[in-house]
Amino acid sequence: MGQRDFSGIIGGALLIAIGLFVAQYSAEHYTTGSLRRMGPGFLPLVLGLVLAGLGFIILVPAFFRPGKLPSIDSKSAIFVLGSIVIFGLLLPRFGLIVATFCAVLTCLIPDPKLTRRGKALTAVTISTITYLIFITGLRMNLMVWPLV
Amino acid sequence: MGTFEGLLYGLQTATTPTMLFYSFLGVFLGTFVGVLPGIGSLAAISLLLPVTYYIPSTAALAMLAGVFYGSQYGGSIAAILLNLPGTPSNAVTSIQGYQLARQGKAGLALSTAMISSFAGSILGLIVLIAIGPLLARVGLEFGPPEYFCLMLLGLIAAASVGEGGAARNLAMVVLGILLGLVGMDVNSGVQRLNFGIAELIDGINLVALAMGFFGLSEIIASAGTSGGKVLDADTSLSSMMPDKQARRRILPAIFRGTAIGSFFGAMPGTGAGISSFMSYAAEKRLISGKPGHHPNFSEGAIEGIAGPEAANNSGAITAFVPTLTLGIPGDVVMALMLGAMLLHGIQPGPMMMQQNPDVFWGLVVSFGIGNLMLLVLNLPLIRLWVILLRIPFSLLYPAIVVFICLGVYSVSSNVFDIFLVAGIGAVGYGMSLLGFSPAPLLLGFVLGPLMEENLRRALLISRGKLTPFVESPISATLLAVCVLLILGAIVKSVRRQFVQRSIEVKN
Numbered sequence: 001m002g003q004r005d006f007s008g009i010i011g012g013a014l015l016i017a018i019g020l021f022v023a024q025y026s027a028e029h030y031t032t033g034s035l036r037r038m039g040p041g042f043l044p045l046v047l048g049l050v051l052a053g054l055g056f057i058i059l060v061p062a063f064f065r066p067g068k069l070p071s072i073d074s075k076s077a078i079f080v081l082g083s084i085v086i087f088g089l090l091l092p093r094f095g096l097i098v099a100t101f102c103a104v105l106t107c108l109i110p111d112p113k114l115t116r117r118g119k120a121l122t123a124v125t126i127s128t129i130t131y132l133i134f135i136t137g138l139r140m141n142l143m144v145w146p147l148v
Numbered sequence: 149m150g151t152f153e154g155l156l157y158g159l160q161t162a163t164t165p166t167m168l169f170y171s172f173l174g175v176f177l178g179t180f181v182g183v184l185p186g187i188g189s190l191a192a193i194s195l196l197l198p199v200t201y202y203i204p205s206t207a208a209l210a211m212l213a214g215v216f217y218g219s220q221y222g223g224s225i226a227a228i229l230l231n232l233p234g235t236p237s238n239a240v241t242s243i244q245g246y247q248l249a250r251q252g253k254a255g256l257a258l259s260t261a262m263i264s265s266f267a268g269s270i271l272g273l274i275v276l277i278a279i280g281p282l283l284a285r286v287g288l289e290f291g292p293p294e295y296f297c298l299m300l301l302g303l304i305a306a307a308s309v310g311e312g313g314a315a316r317n318l319a320m321v322v323l324g325i326l327l328g329l330v331g332m333d334v335n336s337g338v339q340r341l342n343f344g345i346a347e348l349i350d351g352i353n354l355v356a357l358a359m360g361f362f363g364l365s366e367i368i369a370s371a372g373t374s375g376g377k378v379l380d381a382d383t384s385l386s387s388m389m390p391d392k393q394a395r396r397r398i399l400p401a402i403f404r405g406t407a408i409g410s411f412f413g414a415m416p417g418t419g420a421g422i423s424s425f426m427s428y429a430a431e432k433r434l435i436s437g438k439p440g441h442h443p444n445f446s447e448g449a450i451e452g453i454a455g456p457e458a459a460n461n462s463g464a465i466t467a468f469v470p471t472l473t474l475g476i477p478g479d480v481v482m483a484l485m486l487g488a489m490l491l492h493g494i495q496p497g498p499m500m501m502q503q504n505p506d507v508f509w510g511l512v513v514s515f516g517i518g519n520l521m522l523l524v525l526n527l528p529l530i531r532l533w534v535i536l537l538r539i540p541f542s543l544l545y546p547a548i549v550v551f552i553c554l555g556v557y558s559v560s561s562n563v564f565d566i567f568l569v570a571g572i573g574a575v576g577y578g579m580s581l582l583g584f585s586p587a588p589l590l591l592g593f594v595l596g597p598l599m600e601e602n603l604r605r606a607l608l609i610s611r612g613k614l615t616p617f618v619e620s621p622i623s624a625t626l627l628a629v630c631v632l633l634i635l636g637a638i639v640k641s642v643r644r645q646f647v648q649r650s651i652e653v654k655n
Contacts, residue, residue, distance in 0.1 A: 011582040015319050022326060022341070030338055036612025038604045040338040044329055047322050054319040070581045076371035077577055080364065080549060081570045087553045088566035100550050107371075107546040114542065126547045134554055141561070142554075 006069050008062025015055025023048030075110045083107040094146040096135070100127040151281055154501075158509030162517055166207050167510065171518045174211035178218020179526060183226050183533045184544060188235040188366075189219035191548075193484050194358040195555035197491070205492035206507050210514040212488055216481055217269060217464045217515070221522050224261040224457055225533050228254060237460040240428035244452030256394065260450045262526055264402050264457040269519040271406040272413065272462030276469055277512060279414065280501075284473040287498030292606035293616045297626035298476055299599045302416030304630045306479070306588050307637075314637035317588045324592025325599070327352055335604065347564040354487055356556045356565050357593060358480075360572025361579070361586035363552055367545050368577050394450060401431060401451040405458030412459075413466030416476045423463035424456035431455040465515055472496050472508060476595075480587045483594035 026032075026044035033039025083106035090099035104123040108114060114122065134140045161167065181192040192215050200208035223238035228245030241261060248257040290298070307317035330341045331351030342348035408430060409423035431451045467478035468485075475497035477483040489496050494504055501508050526533075556565045576586055610616045618624050 007582040011316070011584060014582075015323075018323070026341075030340060031336075034612060035607055035614075038600075038607060040333040040336045040340055043600050043603075044326060044341065047326055047329075051319060051322045051326070054315055054322065057315045058313070058319065070583075072581060073368060073371070077368045077574070080368050080371055080545075081573055083546070083549055084364075084553055084566060084570040084573070087550065088563050088570070091553075091557070091566070092563055103550055103553070104546040107549055108542070111542050122543055122546065126550060129547065130550055130554070133551075140554070140558060 005062040005065040005067030007067060008058055008065065012055045012057075012059025012062055015058065016052045017055075019048045019050070019052030019055055021048070023052065079107055079110050091143070095143040097127050097131065097144060098146055100130050151277060154281075154505060154509040155277070155513065157505060158511075158513035161206060161506050161510030162210070162513035166204060167210055167514060168517070170203065170207040170211040171214050171514050172521055174214020175218035175221075175518045175522050176525075177211075178215035178220075179222035179225075179522065179529075179533065180536070181215065182219030182222020182224075182235055182238075183536055184222075184548075188223070188362070189216045190358055190481055190484065191363040191552070192219065193481060193488075194355040195551060197355060197484065197488055198555065198558040200488060200491070205494060206510045206514075208492065209485070209488060209494075209507065209511055210518070212485060213468070213511060213515065214518045216485070217461060217519065218522055220457075220461050220464055221262065221265050221526055222533065224265065224453075225258065225530065226537060228257045228261065228453075229534060230537055237424045237456075237463075240424050240456045241453055243428070244449055248450070248453075256450065257453055258530060259527070260394070260398055260453045261457045262523060264398065264405065264454040265461040266519055266523040267402045268406050268409060268458030268461035269465055270516065271403075271458075272410050272465035273512070273515050273519075275410045275414070275462070275466050276515075280469055280473050280508075280512070283469060284498045284501050287474045289622065290474070290498065291620070292602040292609065293620055293623045294626070295476075296599055296602040296606060297617065297623040297630070298416060298474065299595045299602070301626045301630050301633075302470075302476055302478075303588070303592060303595060304633050305415060305418055306591050308633045313641060314634075315641075316584050320584055320586065320588040321592040324589035325596030327357070327589070328593040328596035329600070334601075345564075347562055347568075350560070352593075353556060353559050353562075353565045353568060354484070354593070355559050356569040356572055358484065358590060359552045359556060360569045361576035361589065363548070364569070364573030365576045365580045365586070367548060368573070369580070370541060371545055397451055398454040401454035402458040404430060404434075405455035406462040408455075409459030409462035410466045413463030413478060414469045416470045416474075416478055418479060424460040427455040427459035428452060461519075468511070468515075472500060472511070473498060475500075477591070480590045483591055486594065 023045050026041040026048060030041030030044070031039035032041045032045055083103040086106050087099045087103040090102055101123045104126050105119060108119045108122060111119070131144070135142065135144060162171070177192060177196075178189060181189060193212050196212060196215065200212065203211070219235050220237065223235035224241045224245065227238040227242035228249050231242050231246040245257045245261065248254065303321045304318070307321050308314045326341070328351070330348055331339065332349050333340050339349055405423075405427040408427045412418045412423040412426060431449075435449060435451050467482050470476045470478050471482045471486060473496075475486070475495070477486045486496060494500065494507055552569065553566050556569045557563065559565065579586060606616060607614075616623070617627060
């Protein structure tokens, strides 16, 4: 158990930062207007300040409170999110099948139990299923194969 | 149109082959999605949303609704056999259900869950039919100030009842509203908070937001694990039926659960999830330790399944009450349903019963038909779902990730949205690590722009004065409840600090 509730401190600090940033940005770039005629910047300004205030309310007690730091499963996070990015990068130029195949492989990189063959097989299966559902079934307008 | 005529009209609408097909598809997909861990009704509905463009409106809504309450049934199967609830509201079912399964009574647990779910749904449906038209009539009196106060109440209720502290949830609500304001402001034509990114002119993609915060965080959290061991269930029909003694205990629990579920479901801002937790707490307090009652909650008590399952199913149905009659979503999934309705040009609210009676009553009857389908089909089909559960998670989640990408892409055919969902997923995962729950954020996201619109209109009419908010009896009452909730939350946290402080002093 840590001496301070770090998740509360970090969370509160982030909220204060975001809230103040939004408030300041809105006041500068959009007309605030008045209560009678609310401009586009009115609500962002007010809410930004409210958010900062809430961040403060969260931060202060967390300072005096012991708490645990949560464990971060960064491996899963990196590979799952990475596979999405790869999918997005490959889809426009290489089409659905290639994008799906690579995305699945990326997802499965950290998996200790599947063999390389197993992962490839899974990727092929999922690519096939995806094709059947989205192209054959739903008839989505997607490029399937790479631009050759 | 009176209630009785409405029901007959609804029966006519809901029994066309198209409607029956899509109702069935909805409940089937719903159960399927509920059984799979890592993807819930929220994910499925937001993925199916773009697909419903091509389907007639009422059928589309019936299908999405079917996914919603169907997932409650499926989730309980995963909760009992795998100790991994398929949806958040089934989490409490896993406590008692998995216990019973370990004792070899999985069949009993499963059938109790199914029957309670069905009973809860039907009773909740009766509540919907009884209260719905009444509430719609009240809703006709609502003007911008009343709508604003009701939405505000919904957000504050969600913040104070949800888990985490009230301050954290409120912060999430505010953040959600701010995210909802991103994009073009309808009134002034100004592009707000999009920092020059052209793809954000129409605002942040709702599906990306929902998937990123809910789906991806779940998947990242479960990806490293190997999943649980599926317990064997004796799935022959005869072994599953509860005997007379069990029936005597289940029935009152069902009624209690339904009452709790209907209450929380109908309130804006709270829905099926909270209902099941409240019901579980109630059952535990009522049953545990009572003389003459053999179960105590450490051994597996079926009241702990019957109550919460009835609660979350009735809550799911009654969540449609404020959504359909007032246009205010009862919880996160209802917010998505609201989005779906708006997409099809249906304006939910008091006028809905007059302008689109076929949609309203058709939906209502389809709920009844859908639940009947679920009961009839799931008892024999449990074997199929159990097989599904045995597929190792590591094979499933890459597929889910790809489906998320495609679902997000399908909304506006924008590759940007795929990167967006990855970014939101990262933020969402960070948020869950810091102890912030995403549900209030999604509610704020959907309600925020609506609230701004009503606030602006109200202030325009009153020329800047805030008095109409307290002059009108409806909005004054709503505001008073808001204040009470906020005070209650403050008192709760202050008391918690004192208790903690006194414990530390004692030590």
